[in-house]
Amino acid sequence: MPNTLFAILTLSVTVSFGAELASSDTRRHKHLFLDSHDIQSMENLELVLHTPRRHPDNPILVGSRPWEKWTAYVNGRPVLYDSASGEFKMWYLSSLMEPSAFAGIQYKACYAVSRDGVHWHRPNLGQVHWPGSPNNNILQWGENWMRRVNVIMNPNESDAQSRYLMTYVDVFDGITAITKGHSSDGIRWKLNADGKPWFRKHHNANLMGWDPSIRNYVMYVRMPGPSQNIIGRSISKNFIEWSEPEVVLAPKPSEPRKHFKGLAAFQYEGLYVGWLWVFQRGAKEWLRADAELATSRDGIHWRRPFPGQYFLSRGAPDSWDDQLAIPVAPVIRDRKIMIYYWGENMPYGRANLERMQRGWIQDGRRIQRATGLATLRVDGFVSVHAGAEKSGTVVIRALEPVAGNLMINAEARGDIRVTVHRLDGETIEGFNLRDSGAIQGDSLRHRVVWRNSSKFTELVGRPVQLRFHLQDADLYSFWFE
Numbered sequence: 147m148p149n150t151l152f153a154i155l156t157l158s159v160t161v162s163f164g165a166e167l168a169s170s171d172t173r174r175h176k177h178l179f180l181d182s183h184d185i186q187s188m189e190n191l192e193l194v195l196h197t198p199r200r201h202p203d204n205p206i207l208v209g210s211r212p213w214e215k216w217t218a219y220v221n222g223r224p225v226l227y228d229s230a231s232g233e234f235k236m237w238y239l240s241s242l243m244e245p246s247a248f249a250g251i252q253y254k255a256c257y258a259v260s261r262d263g264v265h266w267h268r269p270n271l272g273q274v275h276w277p278g279s280p281n282n283n284i285l286q287w288g289e290n291w292m293r294r295v296n297v298i299m300n301p302n303e304s305d306a307q308s309r310y311l312m313t314y315v316d317v318f319d320g321i322t323a324i325t326k327g328h329s330s331d332g333i334r335w336k337l338n339a340d341g342k343p344w345f346r347k348h349h350n351a352n353l354m355g356w357d358p359s360i361r362n363y364v365m366y367v368r369m370p371g372p373s374q375n376i377i378g379r380s381i382s383k384n385f386i387e388w389s390e391p392e393v394v395l396a397p398k399p400s401e402p403r404k405h406f407k408g409l410a411a412f413q414y415e416g417l418y419v420g421w422l423w424v425f426q427r428g429a430k431e432w433l434r435a436d437a438e439l440a441t442s443r444d445g446i447h448w449r450r451p452f453p454g455q456y457f458l459s460r461g462a463p464d465s466w467d468d469q470l471a472i473p474v475a476p477v478i479r480d481r482k483i484m485i486y487y488w489g490e491n492m493p494y495g496r497a498n499l500e501r502m503q504r505g506w507i508q509d510g511r512r513i514q515r516a517t518g519l520a521t522l523r524v525d526g527f528v529s530v531h532a533g534a535e536k537s538g539t540v541v542i543r544a545l546e547p548v549a550g551n552l553m554i555n556a557e558a559r560g561d562i563r564v565t566v567h568r569l570d571g572e573t574i575e576g577f578n579l580r581d582s583g584a585i586q587g588d589s590l591r592h593r594v595v596w597r598n599s600s601k602f603t604e605l606v607g608r609p610v611q612l613r614f615h616l617q618d619a620d621l622y623s624f625w626f627e
Contacts, residue, residue, distance in 0.1 A: 175416035176555075176625040177542070179528045180441045181451060184545075190538030191616065194531040195439060195452045197459075198485050198520035205466050205489060205516035207238060207258065207266050213276045213284060214240045214256070215503040216514040219488040222296035222313070223353050223410070223475045227263075228332075234260040234477065235332055236486070237285070237295045237312075238517060243500045248317045251496075253293035255285045255314070257333060263477065263484055264519065271333060288325065288337045290317035296353035296365075297332065306330050311385060313365065315349045322349045324367075326385060340386045348375070352475070354411040354418075357381075357445065364445060366409040366420070367391050375405040377422070379446060395422065395440065395448050403427050409440065409448075412475040415623075418442035419527070421457060421473045421485075422450065425494070432494040435470040436460055437487075439527060451528070458487060458520060464511070466491050467518055476522075481590060483522040490515040524590055525555045525623040532616035534560065540621070542612040544569055547602035548626035552594040552612075558586045560618030564594050567611045574605070579615065602626065 177184050179193060209218035217240045224237045236258045244252040254274075258266040268283040276282050285292060293315040300311045308328040312335060316325050323343035329335040350368035357364045362381040369378040369391060378391025397404040403426050411420035420440040426433045436456040442448045461467035467489025477484045492498045492506070492513045499515070506513035532538045537560075556562055561584040566577035573579075581597040593600065614621055 176623045186541045188540045192531045198522040201519040204518040207517040222294045234263045248290040253291040255292045288316040298355040301356045418445045485520045529620035534618040537617035544609040554624045555622040557588040558619040563615045
């Protein structure tokens with residue numbers, strides 16, 4: 147089994163999930179196994195949650211500059227790849243204890259660029275004197291703060307001055323608010339651009355961005371529950387006025403110590419995927435912070451397919467991220483999913499932040515708040531897994547093939563074969579098990595072939611069922627092209 151194995155939902159007997167037509171658009175999107183929507187039944191197989199691989203150079207960004215004081219971390223939606231410049235761009239945060247600042251903390255954002263997403267350069271921006279010199283990469287902040295920065299490329303604006311959009315947290319007349327900005331280059335920003343900040347006591351927000359299916363911008367905000375933090379969803383047609391959030395995720399009654407402090411959501415192959423930030427609280431202090439996988443078909447009704455199991459958990463004891471690991475929305479580039487995350491090796495809390503910035507060395511290692519990188523194979527969130535001991539079968543709900551090839555993303559240490567059936571269960575001639583070519587090896591793009599055919603031309607417009615027969619293999623996705 148691959149070493150990214152993290153958690154398993156075992157289905158060793160045939161389990162039925164229903165028989166309606168699979169709804170994913172076979173012409174546009176891949177079929178993944180983040181939920182059981184496309185599965186009619188499975189036998190002798192398991193749904194496996196995979197964890198990303200931490201980069202060997204972690205932490206990839208450390209707060210080593212005087213204006214960072216060992217805090218250089220990501221929050222919100224802070225990293226993107228700009229295809230026009232060929233650069234990764236990051237808007238990371240530094241939180242400095244400063245008695246003269248609002249609430250005693252100077253929250254500010256800094257800017258960095260990279261060609262490979264691993265090695266980062268801090269350009270001199272000349273916007274802020276710190277202390278007395280403009281030679282730094284600090285962005286000019288707003289009235290008081292620039293906190294929880296979310297940046298997206300504007301999909302709707304032809305005005306070059308609004309190529310980038312931002313939400314961030316600032317303070318107006320002593321009250322925190324989520325406000326907005328726009329920029330032509332991601333460096334020089336017009337802040338509080340519309341003059342309409344959104345005042346909220348709980349101001350943590352993760353901007354998903356533009357959702358073309360509903361033609362609205364979508365934001366997931368932290369909200370107060372009766373005794374715990376929960377997640378709400380807000381939408382906007384113009385990026386100015388936002389709806390009052392509706393609750394979309396809350397801890398179960400059996401999870402009284404869990405707080406949901408954020409949902410870093412993004413769209414992937416027609417689905418909604420998110421990293422749910424789960425903080426656990428003890429009697430007096432925060433105990434741990436990790437991230438679960440969450441999925442949705444509409445952005446409103448969310449599921450936690452592996453509740454209590456962590457997609458990205460804290461690092462090993464005595465590592466730089468052994469107390470907290472919080473991922474942000476990923477960048478998909480170079481045939482992999484790049485997941486940046488905020489990590490730290492101190493217990494979460496203000497008192498420890500102040501101690502760290504005075505210079506905290508413990509057992510020869512620096513206590514710090516830094517940025518890490520973890521990577522996952524494309525489509526690699528969840529797989530249908532078969533062990534080496536026995537083969538298994540997964541039956542896909544009825545779908546209509548597209549003329550062309552059936553492709554799969556899979557790691558076959560043994561093999562995978564595919565059969566095609568009518569809705570009454572009868573195998574279609576030429577697409578049976580003895581005609582199916584054995585798929586072996588690890589590839590993001592295996593092409594399925596049968597003895598006399600590899601294309602579905604004669605089956606177009608006819609609802610059929612696919613059956614994948616796995617032996618010692620992991621199937622991540624399938625699609626037609």
